[in-house]
Amino acid sequence: xELPGLYNYWVxxxxxxxxxxxxxxxxxxxxxxxGLGLFQASVFILYITVGKVSGGAAPIAVExxxxxxxxxxxxxxxTAIVVGVATTAVxxxxxxxxxxxxxxxxxxxxxxxxxxxxxxxxxxxxxESEVGKQ
Amino acid sequence: xxxxxVLVVIIPLLTVPLCVLLDHPxxxxxxxxxxxxxxxxAAVGLVLQVSDTGPISYLLGSWEAPWGIEYRIDVLAxxxxxxxxxxxxxxxxxxxxxxxxxxxxxxxxRFYAAxxxxxxxxxxxVATGDAxxxxxxLEISSLATYALISMGKDRRALSAAFxxxxxxxxxxxxxxxxxxxxYMMTGTLNxxxxxxxxxxxxxxxxxxxxxxxxxxxxxxxxxLFPLHLWLPNAYAYAPCSVTAFLxxxxxxVAVYLLLRFMLQIFGxxxxxxxxxLDTLLLVLGLIGILSASMVAVYQGNIKRMFxxxxxxxxxxxxxxVGLATTTGITSAILHLFNHALMKGALFLALGGIAYxxxxxxxxxxxxxxxxxxxxxxxxxxxxxxxxxIPSTVGFISKxxxxxxxxxxxxxxxxxxxxxGSILAVVYIWKxxxxxxxxxxxxxxxxxxxxxxxxxxxxxxxxxxxxxxxHTDLSVGLASRAAAVLTGGxx
Amino acid sequence: MLIAIAAIRLRDLFAVxxxxxxxxxxxxxxxxxxxxxxxxxxxxxxxxxVTTVLMLSALHLTRRWEDEPRHxxxxxxxxxxxxxAVLIYATLDAPLLGDASAPVHQHVAPRYIEKGPQEVGMPNxxxxxxxxxxxxxxxxxxxxxxxxxxxxxxxxxxxxxxxAHRGRNAIGDQVVLKVVVKLLIPLILxxxxxxxxxxxxxxxxxxxxxxxxxAGFVLYDLVFGEGQARAVIPPNWLHRLAALGVLIYxxxxxxxxxxxxxxxxxxxxxxxPVHGQHLGVLLVELGVGITVFSVVLSIFYALxxxxxxx
Numbered sequence: 047x048e049l050p051g052l053y054n055y056w057v058x059x060x061x062x063x064x065x066x067x068x069x070x071x072x073x074x075x076x077x078x079x080x081g082l083g084l085f086q087a088s089v090f091i092l093y094i095t096v097g098k099v100s101g102g103a104a105p106i107a108v109e110x111x112x113x114x115x116x117x118x119x120x121x122x123x124x125t126a127i128v129v130g131v132a133t134t135a136v137x138x139x140x141x142x143x144x145x146x147x148x149x150x151x152x153x154x155x156x157x158x159x160x161x162x163x164x165x166x167x168x169x170x171x172x173x174e175s176e177v178g179k180q
Numbered sequence: 181x182x183x184x185x186v187l188v189v190i191i192p193l194l195t196v197p198l199c200v201l202l203d204h205p206x207x208x209x210x211x212x213x214x215x216x217x218x219x220x221x222a223a224v225g226l227v228l229q230v231s232d233t234g235p236i237s238y239l240l241g242s243w244e245a246p247w248g249i250e251y252r253i254d255v256l257a258x259x260x261x262x263x264x265x266x267x268x269x270x271x272x273x274x275x276x277x278x279x280x281x282x283x284x285x286x287x288x289x290r291f292y293a294a295x296x297x298x299x300x301x302x303x304x305x306v307a308t309g310d311a312x313x314x315x316x317x318l319e320i321s322s323l324a325t326y327a328l329i330s331m332g333k334d335r336r337a338l339s340a341a342f343x344x345x346x347x348x349x350x351x352x353x354x355x356x357x358x359x360x361x362x363y364m365m366t367g368t369l370n371x372x373x374x375x376x377x378x379x380x381x382x383x384x385x386x387x388x389x390x391x392x393x394x395x396x397x398x399x400x401x402x403x404l405f406p407l408h409l410w411l412p413n414a415y416a417y418a419p420c421s422v423t424a425f426l427x428x429x430x431x432x433v434a435v436y437l438l439l440r441f442m443l444q445i446f447g448x449x450x451x452x453x454x455x456x457l458d459t460l461l462l463v464l465g466l467i468g469i470l471s472a473s474m475v476a477v478y479q480g481n482i483k484r485m486f487x488x489x490x491x492x493x494x495x496x497x498x499x500x501v502g503l504a505t506t507t508g509i510t511s512a513i514l515h516l517f518n519h520a521l522m523k524g525a526l527f528l529a530l531g532g533i534a535y536x537x538x539x540x541x542x543x544x545x546x547x548x549x550x551x552x553x554x555x556x557x558x559x560x561x562x563x564x565x566x567x568x569i570p571s572t573v574g575f576i577s578k579x580x581x582x583x584x585x586x587x588x589x590x591x592x593x594x595x596x597x598x599x600g601s602i603l604a605v606v607y608i609w610k611x612x613x614x615x616x617x618x619x620x621x622x623x624x625x626x627x628x629x630x631x632x633x634x635x636x637x638x639x640x641x642x643x644x645x646x647x648x649x650h651t652d653l654s655v656g657l658a659s660r661a662a663a664v665l666t667g668g669x670x
Numbered sequence: 671m672l673i674a675i676a677a678i679r680l681r682d683l684f685a686v687x688x689x690x691x692x693x694x695x696x697x698x699x700x701x702x703x704x705x706x707x708x709x710x711x712x713x714x715x716x717x718x719x720v721t722t723v724l725m726l727s728a729l730h731l732t733r734r735w736e737d738e739p740r741h742x743x744x745x746x747x748x749x750x751x752x753x754x755a756v757l758i759y760a761t762l763d764a765p766l767l768g769d770a771s772a773p774v775h776q777h778v779a780p781r782y783i784e785k786g787p788q789e790v791g792m793p794n795x796x797x798x799x800x801x802x803x804x805x806x807x808x809x810x811x812x813x814x815x816x817x818x819x820x821x822x823x824x825x826x827x828x829x830x831x832x833x834a835h836r837g838r839n840a841i842g843d844q845v846v847l848k849v850v851v852k853l854l855i856p857l858i859l860x861x862x863x864x865x866x867x868x869x870x871x872x873x874x875x876x877x878x879x880x881x882x883x884x885a886g887f888v889l890y891d892l893v894f895g896e897g898q899a900r901a902v903i904p905p906n907w908l909h910r911l912a913a914l915g916v917l918i919y920x921x922x923x924x925x926x927x928x929x930x931x932x933x934x935x936x937x938x939x940x941x942x943p944v945h946g947q948h949l950g951v952l953l954v955e956l957g958v959g960i961t962v963f964s965v966v967l968s969i970f971y972a973l974x975x976x977x978x979x980x
Contacts, residue, residue, distance in 0.1 A: 056758060063754040069346060071746035076729065080690050082349050087697050087717060089356055090709070096364050098704045114783050115705035117795040119363075121804055122312055123709050124796070125811045126356065128877065128962075129319045131716045132818035133349050135969050136323055138728040139825040140330060140342045142973065145731065147335035156339050186933045193813060194920045197913035200820070240806040241926075241934040247781055249806045290824050297817050304810070316810035320817055327821030361760055389760030 058095065062088035073153040075144065079137045086130045093119045093126075184229065185238040185251040188222045188261055189307055191215045192268070192300040199293040205280070208289035212296050213272045219303065220265040226258045227657075237309070245309075246370045252309030256513065256661035260306045260436045263520045267428040268299045270636040274528050275421035277630050278535045282419040283331055291331060295425070297324035302433045311359045311369045311445075314437065315352065318401070321433075322348045325426065332417040340413035347410040351400030354393045361390030362445075375445050382450050391450075394441050395457065402434035404498060405468030408491045415487035420531030423483065427490055428524035432516050435497050439509070443665045448504065461502030466596055468495030473603035477610070482540045485607055486526055489566065492600060493519045496581060499597070503584050509662040510655070511580035517654050518565075518573035521647065525562040525640035529555050532629030532637065545611060546618030551626040554634055556615050558641045563608035565644045568601050572648040576655070687729065691722035708796045708875070715881040720966055723888060727973035797875055801951040805934045809919050811877075812958050816916050819965035823909060826972040851893045858886035876955030880962025887967050891974070908968040915961030919954045 065088055068081025097119035141151055148156050195215040199208040230236060230253055238251040253261070272295070283291050301321025305314055326348070330341035363369055365386050366377040381387055396407075403411040411431075415423050442457060469492045476488035493515070500512030532555045533548065534540050549556045565572035578601065585594040628634070647654050694717025701710035782799050800808050862882035865875070887903070922934065929938040936950025937943035 059754055059757040062757065063750045066350075066753060067746060067750045069350060070749060075342060076725070077686060078346055080686055080725070082346065082353075083690060083717070083721065084693065085350075086353055087694065087713075089353055089360070090713070091697060091700060092357070093360050094701055094704050094706045094709060096360065097706065114795070117782050117799050118369075120706045120709050120796045121799045121807075122369075123706070124712055124800060124877065125312075125316060125807055127709070127712050127716055128811050129316070129352075129814050131721055132323060132814050133319070133345065134721055135724055135818045136326055136821045136825075137342065137345050137349075138724055138973065139822040139969075140326070140338060140345060142728055142731045143330070143825050144335075144338045144342060147338055160336055160339065183927055183933070186927075190920070190923070190933060194917070194924070196813075196816070196820075197916045197920070200913040201910055201917075203910075239932055241802060242932050242937070243803050248803050287824055287827070290820055294817070294820055294824060297813070297820070300813075310807075312804075313807055313810065316807050316814065320810060320813050323814060323817040323821055327817075327824045330825055357757075386760045389756050392756055 055092070055095065058088055058092045061091070064088075075141045075151045075153065076138075078153075079134055079141070082137070083130065083134060086126070090123045090126060090130075093123050183238075184222050184225050185236055185253050185307055186240065188219050188226065188265065189300055189304045191219045191222065192296045192303065196293045196296050196300070199289050199296065203289050205285060205288035208292045209272070209276050209279075212292045213269070215296070216265065216269040216272050216299065219299075220262075220269045223258065223261040223265040226253055227262055230255055230258045231660075246368050246373045249313050250309040250370055250372075251307045252372065253307060254661075255657060255664055256436065256439065257306050259513070259657045259661055260432065260516070261303060263432060263517055264299070264302050264306065264429045267425060267520055267524050270524065270639060271421055271425045271428070271528070274424075274531065274633045274636040277632055278420050278531050281535060282333060282421075287331075291328070294324045294327050295422070297321070298328060298425070299429075302429055305433050306436055309371045311362065311371055311374065313369075315356055315359060318352055318355070321430070322352065325422075325430065328422045328426075329414050329418040331422070332419050334417045336413060337417035340410075340417050344410045344414045347400055347407075351397045351407075354397030354400065356397075358390045358392075358394030358397060361386050361393065365390070371440070371445055375447065378446060378450070382446075391446060398434060398438050398441065401431075402438060402498075403431055403491055403494055405464050405471065405491065405495060408468070408472070408494075411491060412484050412487040415490065416481055416484035420483075420527065420534050423487075424524055424527035424531060427486070427527050428520040431490065431494055432520055435494070435501075435512070435516055438498075438501065439513075439665060442501075443509070448666055458502045458504045461498050462593070463502075465495045465497075465499030465502055466593065468492060468498065469600040470596065470603070473600050473607070477603060477607045479607075480542050482542060482545070482611065483527075483530055483534075485611075486523065486530070489604065489607070490519075490523060492604075493523070493566075496577070496597070496600070499593070500581055500584060503588060503590075505584055505587060506659070506662050506666045507580060507584035507587055509665055510659045511577055511584050513658040513661050514580055514654060515577035517658065518577045518644075518647070521573055521640055521643050522562050522565045525558060525637055525644060526566070528633065528637040528640065529558045529562065529629075532633045535633065536626050536629060542610065542614050545614040547615070548626070549612075549616035552628050555629045555637070558634075558637050559615075560608075560612060561641050561644065563604075563611065565648070567604045567608060570648075571645065573644050573654075574648075576648055576651055580655075687722060687725045690725070691718045694718040694721070708794075708878075711878050712881075715878055715885070719885055720881060724969060724973060727970065731973065797951065797955075800875070801954055802936060802947055805936075805950075805954060808954065808958065809923065809934065812916055812919050812961050815965050816912050816961055819909060819912050819961075819968055822969045822972050847893055851889060855886050855890055858882060858889070862886065876958035877962050879955075880959040881966060883959070883963045884966035884970070888970050891970070903967070905968055905971045908964040908971070911964035912961045912968070915957045915959070915964065918957035918960065920957075922950055922953050922957070 062085055065081050065084030065086070069078050069085060072078055072081060097116035144156065145151050148159055150156055150159075192212075192215050195211050198211050202208050202211065226236070235252060235254040237245070238253075239245065240249045240251065242248070275295075279288060279291060298321045301317045301319075301324060304317030304320065308314055308317065322345075326341050326345045329344060330338050332340075359369070362374060362378070365381045365384060366374055368374055368377060378387065400407045415427060418426065472488045472491035472495065476485045476492065479485035479488060497512045497515050497519070500508045500510075500515065502508070503511075530540055533545075533552065536552065537544055537548075561572070565574040568574040568578040578597065581597060582594045585591070585597065629637075694713055697717065698710045698714035701707075701713055782795050782803065862879045865879045865882060922936070922939070924933075926935040926938055927933055929935075931938050934950075934954075937946040939946035939949045939953075
């Protein structure tokens, strides 16, 4: 196992987890979306890393070059980027509507307002952090 | 006929731009309804074709499988497609009146467009034989679903939709990571190809981690306990017709994905022997059944009560999968179908009640047994099926599940399953008590739900009883699909 | 990496969004370095461009400052650490960076590289795979974008007509800026067209072109005040355009179906299969471009046209 070859992955993992942490720990809805963006963008880097061939060229056929990087991950990530921005857009629209309805974009405040409204508020307190338990 | 696999998905998908271009509430509804019935017809055709000739492979754009994207319909896929398309067709039939009341008129045609997108996305997930294509269609249906949930009248629908968006996106990203790892180790995205190439590299840590990410990601979409927190509010505050459709289909498709990935791509040996997935599913399934049923008992909002009950029912399915025997998986697949029938009927009935009295809290149920006799009778029959009374579908799935646990000698598990049923008796009884023995408060002008809502609901109630007595079709398909999953995959 | 940490710490949401934009640009640079030119192009246009503009518009409608965090960060930290550990564990057996003998480069990919240019008739393999081999994924992608547009319209509604908020100007009256932008916009639109039709040979394609086109209009709108761009393309036309884009893409597929071939088989579109492929790719890219352009622009309209409520 050579460390330098894996180093790139580890940086990606760190970035991914930074994004994931923002998503599950932050109470601000906009920041959650930024976190999701970070998380997804890091996954994209993971895929593109996989497609790289040392000494390869960008996958556009040019005479005289025989070694190209793998085009398939690029295609997948193009699609994934689009999916990501679509999700962000829908999320932002929801945030705007939530702000108009609740006057806040903080998860705690919104949840507190919800509890008051519930006729019978026997719900266990909502903890986002239980999400990622494996 | 050879194009049926793609038609199931493409018909609803191409109705979407049509709905938007028409921009007329009634025409949009008609177009959506027509295309969902066409799609249902295509699904019926597929079931027949698959049982005649075996699995169908359809090459999109004519590129051979590992290079292009393949649609692959086997017994299980055709069976799940049948459920999804049938539910869409019935729910749309009932939806017109309640949508007209719930959604501002200017947005109705776009609402139907989003509905069709959610439907087409689910159908696409089931039909495809390509791992990345799953992700794409998953996102189509999810994005449409977030929008649909947020259309609920209560402002809590907005926060519920946002929570679902965050959790759903985390789930989808986990699935993406999992697929990425598998691709990294095998170089292919086609499911059959993956299944063939995985055993070679099954021993690597990368594949195992990929498996873990897929399991958690699907678990999130499945609302598997303890990842279910998004579901109750999402179901409770979404418009009724949306809840009916989602409850009957969305989690079912997630169960399908679980079966597809865990049993067919990784193979029974890898998933259940090498990785301790079976025990995990067994335990989580049981906790899910018991805790969600308990919480359901204390709910004052009936929609939310049934939402928790859905979490519990997912527990039954997962439990069946966790048993890892042919009978266990048969019971899971069977319950997939049966639960769609029950919850479809129940949520449609609730839709009728919400349409007339504008509320679904238990207090408002007082006396409904007299004012809305047909709707309440439907709820009672659906509830009996949920409990698992003989001669309903609920009994059939419980029967197979208990049989499967006893086969394995796990009688404490069987006992716990029965306790789950008793809890269901408790919460259904609360409803019945209010509706039939409570005194109607005030408004005597409550009328029976409109006929367009009663007919599809009673069609489902009838199916609950029909398939509870004539089990050949559902049990036959389910056991064949289970046999393929446990025997056919490497 | 530092930027990601900063994004966690900062509570000024405006700065967070800006940092996110910078992060996207850096990611794009990294993609360039890893030979993924098309992806880099898209990430720069989408991550750094579209997402940032949309987020800023949304911030404008909500609040800039975040509250003090009240959550206990231990549990999330634990979850993240476990997940990260699994990921690191996974990479231990992963192929090394740039290793040409990794399975990814052995099984499916060689065909795209070796035969792609002949079978589909264009040198850019990414475009060939995107629009033909995996054209159905791209159809799905177009639908995803359309879904997002539809969802935003359902949530925020459409502002009808240009008279909605005439005269409100985001930046203020600056003559120099206006002149510069007036000169720039035709260039941007030209560039968008170039990117669109050059996608077969170089980096680019319908998606990127759509984004660039939309960016031109967004710029116009920002500088000349809201309502100006709306006068050129009214919002209620946009979602019809978006639907049209999806129909074009799907229509190509239906034509193949009608010819008795599988969905999206382009080879029937002309007598010569390779020619058909070329035509098919061009048409579907057009569909993608139209949908992307109109959805991005209409989401921008929807967010920017909404009055801030306090």
